[in-house]
Amino acid sequence: MLWFIFCVALLVGGYFFYGAFVEKVFGINENRQTPAFTKADGVDYVAMPKHKVYLVQLLNIAGVGPIFGPIMGALYGPAAMLWIIVGCIFAGAVHDYFSGMLSVRNGGASVPTIVGKYLGKPAKHFMNLFAIVLLLLVGVVFVSAPAGMLTSLINEQTDLTVTLSTMVGIIFTYYVIATIVPVDKIIGRFYPFFGALLIFMSVGLVSALIISSEHTLMGGYEVADMFTNLNPNDMPLWPALFITIACGAISGFHATQSPLMARCMENEKNGRFVFYGAMIGEGIIALIWCALALSFFGSMDSLAAAAANGGPGAVVYETSFGLLGVFGGIIAFLGVVILPITSGDTAFRSSRLILAEYFNLEQVQIKNRLLIAAPLFTVGAILTQVDFAVIWRYFGFANQLTAAMMLWTATAYLARAGKLHWITCVPAMFMTSVVVTYILNDSGLGFGLPMQISTACGIVTAAVVAFVVVGVLGKQALPEDAKA
Template identity: 35%
Template structure:
């Protein structure tokens, strides 16, 4: 059954990419001849053209993070069948449309954020509200993913050593390709060989530190990584990361073919599991495995500034989401194979990533790889792209913080506050607050992150729909996803605010309440645009 699930997912996703993906491109008017912002606004720091394979690696590693692993494993409490069905339907018709649409819309808006798109198509107040909403969500991303990474470092110390060496390798790769003009193919071969060497060295020289020590080191790292030029670390590390990721997925699929694990979890356990209702909690918990608002921030925050050709947006936006769907199915299978009792034991030892690494490591024994080696390799891959999501999220948080306080006007000579728009100050505030929030632990942060994340997705869907509407283009592919996600996340936030009040987590209560109010106001403003009979300009008034 497990092998059948992953194979049917791959086949369905391939068909969707060729058919539905092409239909979306046609409806939106993707133009291969248009010059992208990466070329028009090239600055060598954020706007840097990247070849499609390189940018695919960055984008996939950034959006994947720990989400498609943690989410499906946590949602498996409802049984494997509802989770599997939501991953398939969500990835194709919800997440894929959301990611592709956000990326394409941002490319058409000078590579700027979803907030900027709201400003242009809804109004200035909408942009401000969205910026607050998105920035608060990114604080939750930092809090949740930093915890996941550090737990992995503590549970599998070899991963920590390899991750540090991998950062050095990525910097060398970036200099070689971007400053020494070494051909990408040659650099890739050498880079992958050295990456294998890093893994070997890490396995034999594990660094053992406390949770708190690794937590501080991780926060310092993401500060540095999020202000450095993208060509020196972000692009090369994420590109090399993609090979780790592809190897992990390939190894997992091969292991499933040979090992043929069964599923110990039942297909459906019930609608109400220990007080958690399948609706809406399932659709919030799976998160990145089906649809994720964080993806819209990555698409419009870093990826859109690096798109070489507009035609690449389908592969990078829609294709990455479908690959992530495959990863989510594999994560679900590891939970289903391990069973409820051992699942709880492994989760308590190292979180959902430990569950995933243990399961896939076991599958890889089917083709002769030692379980400890396989588990360490999988844990490394998880931490590698979780780090990618973490520092990408921090960089985007910095963008949003700066953009929020940037009220300069070249026509009047007005200048913005130099401190509040300084990238180092904006990054410091984002990292510090996200890190403090993460002290609560990811198990407390993840549910509210999931709700905020999915509500962000609903807003992003509505944003792209308003833009398409103002362009006179078909936006019906957004209608059902955005309404469904608004309904799901409004219900989920209400339940989570109530549960946090009961448990005394008042900081999360305040954040949840703020997100709820902001989302209602944004939804109301965007809905007025969608239901108006004429386009709306950037001030929110009707255009002639």
Template identity: 45%
Template sequence: MITFLISLVVLVVGFALYSRLIERVFRVDDRQTPAVAHPDGVDYTPMKTWRLFLIQLLNIAGLGPIFGALAGACWGPRVYLWIVFGTILGGGVHDFLSGMMSERHDGASISEIVGIYLGKFMLQVMRVFSVVLLILVGVNFSKNPAQLLAILTPETLDANFWLAVVLIYYFIATFLPIDKVIGKLYPIFGACLIIMALGLMGVMLIDPSYRAAMPEMWQYIGVEGMGHPTNTPIWAQMFVTVACGAISGFHATQSPMVARCMTSEKEGRKVFYGAMVAEGAIALVWAAAGVTFYGNVAALNEALAGGQSVVVENICSSMMGPVGGVLALLGVIACPITSGDTAFRSARLTIADWFKIDQGNWKNRLLLSVPVLGIGALITQWGDFATLWKYFSWSNQTLAMMVLWAGAVYLHRNGFPPVACFMAALPATFMSAVSVTYFVQAPECLNMSTTLAYPLGILVAALFLGIFIWREWVMRKNDVLNPATV
């Protein structure tokens, strides 16, 4: 319990201090936002701060802080460290920068922003990468809500029925103006999500049996089996597995959607950084619930082999009783649905920005919404969640790496102090090492030994940092590079 409480306090204090620091170095001002400059009633729609926060939180939360945190808990309470410091130093910075860069570029999609600062080649890579990732997210966040809904309803309403219902809803949310469906439903889903997290945390802290069962980090030091029960290496597998619970490139695809609805730059810290910290807190609760409920990492890993949905249902119903279990399960259902709908919507917006297609016209929105949802529906019939999640997780963290590097370049080229630039460059370097190491060692990728993967990941990360310093400080100082054309 002590380890969990300390982690929670550090997360809250980190938000209070570090988010204000990055807001200060970013030089937030009173410039006119895109929603105020040219509202279109579809995507550029002014909204209140509390509504934007809930939309952003539910956009980014999805299954990441739940399924990802549970899978990460198979390495024991050490996952708390990555959730806390990954959120404060990486995820919060990533989400704030992606949202504010979009706001200062008229609500542009993240692929367009990366293209501006990392070049035309990266622009094309990011366009394709973003659309593929968003559709994968939509697919991942379609099948599991359907399975969870099937658990709560009569047998005649099976998972295929609910999958069709979820996809129909996704089409409606993708096609209609943002304030017609998403803006109205998200506060309700947000209540379910908050009740679920607070309920689980309350039970663990109040119930003597669960409180006594909560493992401490120091209890695992020097104990056999403190690692993953299948001997999966913690570096870099855990950092990719947790995904959205600490840092996520998917968030950067969602931030422009909210950036188009802000009425003041001063909302950025609460909306973007704040939503990431809230997601980190949710991940912390679920990681603690996993290791507490099952007692040890081996039992948790064995339970996850039977399906993440089953694990979530068991934890909720056992720890919170029938009524609390249903409320918690609804919160878990709301998480993926409220990321899946905006994933497909962001895919539409990314393609629209790519080909300069006006989305104020309903026919143009229909032209993009139908094929995007159609492709997603076809993919739902292929593969299992575990396989799709692995590919999503790696591409997700690789996207985060690209966005952080773009953020570091943005800060330098716009005259921000070096401390601001390295607030993005250092987590970008770390995520570069994570992404490369995972790709080299993961069974679904190159499947090479850690002896090769570890030094190669560090070498590539150091190379990226060196290229950044050389291009941004040495080359530009000597006027070799033209900021207008690079």
């Protein structure tokens, strides 16, 4: 238990110390008006209080990733918790902070526009296409996952019988509504409550585990296990762990979500709490679920068996009801289900806004919002028919590649501003090595090359990109409108 408390303390300390350092490097300007006021439109640009923006940001970024990812990552042992801590403090929270604050500095721009401004037009065109693909994958993942979980809950805990397709239809209908209505009508009004429910649910589960007479929090693990691959299926830790655990450590999906709240933030001084702080909050949630998976089942083999028999959703179900009983289990399980739903709708909302920027189509009129949303949901509905496991694998790779692109964008900004670019350059190089190694080595998704060759190519690619971004693009002058 002490190890778990120590891990949480490290994340909290990271917010207060490294988060303050990152904020200082960026250089906030409290007197500069934010897009919530300069572009107020009553639809997407709406000023909201800091606590609301934080809770909405937390729900926007925390889909099933900080739960499903850490559960599957727990199969590698406590090393997964080490990656959550290091990744969250030095990569994920930094990534989220710059994706949010660069959006604030650029009028609430979406990630492709930001990427294009600092990495060039080719990068912008690539990100326009790639971000839409990623967001559609996210939207589909965050329809299929909660639909399956809700179907199982209703059919097992009540006398009712519902089909998966019916639940998918219900969730899609909600997504359509939430995507086109003003941000403060549903998202700004109800998501702060859901965010509070999420926090209480996570704390309740770990508290139940601590007082449980049948289970011991992190019992049976040694310090050396933090640096050991314990995967019972003999899966290699590198680079798979860093793709498996995304949202709890670093996630490119967050770069598509941060601009939503950049359009609602009242002052630049709130950026560390909203963007860096929400990622730390998600990291704590990831730690909790990783610890629950490692502790509840008693052994790595038992965890592997549970994950094989129904996936991470089954692990969530068994853990929730096993620790909190029927009533508490239902509440906890619903808390988990809320996460992907509140990220799925904002994924489609982000897609709408990215396409609106690309086609220069104003979004005040509802007909313009429907004009973009309709084809998005049509494609999304088609993708729900694809096997969930296949979608999840492509999502994992696309997610981390987007994270690397955003970190390189922040690196170019800092280099051009004459600021300490290493705080983003180092994690950018690491994530570039991860995604290149993964796609070259994976035989199902990628090219199936030997690990040594794949890793060498990953390292070389990261070094070359760093030279181009810092040594070439970083020498260019910073645009006047991006300065503090």
